[in-house]
Amino acid sequence: MEIIAVSPDPNERSQTLAEGLRLAYRFVADPDLAVARLYGLVHAGGGPDGQDVPRPATIVLDRDGVVRWFSVSRNYQVRPDPHDVLRAVRAL
């Protein structure tokens, strides 16, 4: 299983974050939110300076690249329960 984390953060910052937290994610940069827009995951003006930011979302794709589970938050403090994500992955 591969975890890909997408955000507008520039790669240097994500890399520092990944090293700091010692994560095995692949961090990719989506600086102009092109991919977030493609997915319908943009929160217009939601950033601290009024810029567009992505809507936090977690998506589980099976080996054929098909969506099997996803969760999009309505409150950015809330993230899907890791157990729910694991359960979705195990059900693949």
Next chain:
Amino acid sequence: MTSGRLTVLSVLVAVGAVAAYARLLRVALVRNHPEAYVLAFALATALAVLALVRARRRRWPALLALGLSGFLLAAGAWFNFVVARVPDAPTALRVGERPPDFTLRDAAGRPVSLAEYRGKKPVVLVFYRGYW
């Protein structure tokens, strides 16, 4: 309960809610119910009001507790119900369908696309706000 005790209880509930939420943030049940801290602040405010009503001699401790809990309630409710809100809108995601493919660069500058995982391994895609 005396005014003094109610005042102390109010402060304990308010400060306790802040500390508990911060400490237990990694626990999904806590993190995913932020409205619980707003409820705790509301409780602390109610206790402070009760303390104020029952105060016989000195009123300032109850007033301080009311100020603290009231402020936390206002700030907490504002943050939770306004600032942290992400608007609901349709996404391109459908269970049983493939999402759009993309190619983005990772921290080493290598291109990453969903297509390269097809037929190989499942992928968990996480979109987050950044700006940390």
